[in-house]
Each structure stands twice: as C-alpha cells, then as structure tokens.
Amino acid sequence: MDNYFDYVMENVTREDLTLLKILNGSGELTKFRAITLISLREKSEMSEAIFRKVFTGLTYIRFIESDKGAREQRVIITSYGKEALKVLLEEM
Secondary structure (H helix, E strand, O other), X not given: OHHHHHHHHHOOOHHHHHHHHHXXXXXXXXXXXXXXXXXXXXXXXXXXXXXXXXXXXXXXXOOEEEXXXXXXXXXXXXXXXXXXXXXXXXXX
C-alpha cells in the first residue's frame, strides 16, 4: 500500500496542496461541522474549472470527503489527506 501512496504523492499539484491546507486549517473533523463547498471555493481563489478539477481529484484519491446529503455540501480532509499534507510540508 505504501507504493500506491507514494505514486499518488508524486502526482499532487500545487492546487491540491492549496485545498488540503485550507481544509486542514479549518480544524473540522466531522461532516456536520465541516467547511461548506462554497466557502472552500472562495477561500481557494481558484477559477471554478480548476477548483472542480482539483476537488474531484482529491475526492477520487480519498484525500477529502464531502457530505452530499446536506443542504449545503460540506467538505473535510481525511486521514490520508492529513498524512499527504504532512509529507508535502516536510519536503518543502
């Protein structure tokens, strides 16, 4: 499994890192208190197209999770996302 994580980490972009930092900084660990998707988009200052691409990619590799059942979609960073952020920040 470490090889897969390493492979995924090799393909993390600057935009991915930006969203992971925002989500990690929000400090919310549950979907009930998580940051809203709209708020995340505004804080990222990315174009909508880039934001959607990054959001979809991070969701696909399970670095972030969202609660689609709520009135406002909310997003949290997963333990995998936290580990990836930790590794990336150590490399900088």
